[in-house]
Amino acid sequence: MRTTTTRRLAAALAAAGLGLAACTAGGSGDQSDSGPKAEEAQTIEVWHGWSAPHEVKAFEDAVAGFRKIHPNITVKLVKNQTDERISNAIRGGNPPDVVSSFTADSVGQWCQSGAWQDLTPYIAKSKLDLNQFPKAVQEYTQYKGRRCAMPLLADAYGLYYNKALMKGEQPPRTMGQLTELAKKLTVRDKDGTIKVAGFMPSAQYYEHQAQHLATQFGVKWLTPDGHANYAKDPAFRAYLQWNKSLIDWYGYANVKRFLRSIGQEFEASNPFAKGRVAMAVDGEWRTKFMQEEAPKVDYGTAPAPVADDQQARYGGGFVIGTVIGVPRGAKHAQAAWEFVNYLTTNTGALVTFANALGNVPSTIPALSSPNLTLPPQFKTFLDVFKNPNSSTTPPTPNGNDYIVKFQQFVQEEWEPGKVGDLDGALKGLDGKVDSALKLAGG
Structure with a gap:
């Protein structure tokens, strides 16, 4: 669907x-x-x-x-x-x-x-x-x-890759490999405008929501007793630092310009189908979309990459x-x-x-x-x-509020570079999530 x-x-x-x-x-x-x-x-x-x-x-x-x-x-x-x-x-x-x-x-x-x-x-x-x-x-x-x-x-989520744009490269298994390959495959105009993105790290890009990519860093969304875990789990910092480093390499202004140019996710002009993105994390339904809307694109799929220090988890996904x-x-x-x-x-x-x-x-x-x-x-x-290494986001009495709050933080504060004290920001986010959970009876 x-x-x-x-x-x-x-x-x-x-x-x-x-x-x-x-x-x-x-x-x-x-x-x-x-x-x-x-x-x-x-x-x-x-x-x-x-x-x-x-x-x-x-x-x-x-x-x-x-x-x-x-x-x-x-x-x-x-x-x-x-x-x-x-x-x-x-x-x-x-x-x-x-x-x-x-x-x-x-x-x-x-x-x-x-x-x-x-x-x-x-x-x-x-x-x-x-x-x-x-x-x-x-x-x-x-x-x-x-x-x-x-x-x-x-x-289930995995990595899609355009075989022509990959130029013989194998799909990456770690986030470090993904970053290196994304830079190698990116094509820009002289002014920095992104013509082809090797990989678009922004949480604002379609299925690259924080919920889907942070999972590949092995994050634990909630503590065993059901409280927010953003400040306590170093895997969240690892995801955020990876996200920001690649965005900064592209340039946030160039990322925003690229995002404004790509249209709706399920239009025939989707940039992966049009050869403007070499690799993307997406759901299984994209295969049917490609079959119907872009049958001439030669592409492959693989599990999404995992954090460099968690290679044993490769094969799983969100x-x-x-x-x-x-x-x-x-x-x-x-x-x-x-x-x-x-x-x-x-x-x-x-x-x-x-x-x-x-x-x-x-x-x-x-x-x-x-x-x-x-x-x-x-x-x-x-x-x-x-795959036993696949995982999901745990249910709570107020739905996915804790995920929405994290996505908003990444999208509105972290990616634009508005966060000076990451530890303090994550503690503040934990407080907001816990207050909302308590109000909902969690």
């Missing part, structure tokens, strides 16, 4: 004030035996966020197998639903039976408030093996032991994904769980969905299915997704 990250960030911001409000209606206990039994004739309503015709059809095709197995359950699919609508329906006591969201960042809110039911009783009764999901996936679908979501397709669950107050909870269980664990359904949207299927068995028909460059992302 091309707009995965854009939708996820927008949904997370929209949901920021809704997760706690949603807990005002109903209880949050075990509802796994509520409503009619799964084998009874009934209709379940499923809300999801996909809206484009090919996306809606992909969801319908993935659900077709469930309808055959459970002919007694009529499935009504409702497209283009936002987190705001979902939260309002739960708060009002009239939710659908199944809800899906692009916003794994909001899992902490939903789990803590009880807006999405704890699925642990359902999982236990179904004897579902959670080890079919990679560790990082298991992490972003629960909060403090309360698993209120299941994964439904995923995103992962996140779409989530699905059963809201509190669902009238057909048992049938809803059967639907969620099928859609998130059935290899055929996941492969059908993944092929249509260009996303990573979210179980280990589906990753090796011979029925995957994605471009050859896609294999990198299948490998990254199941």
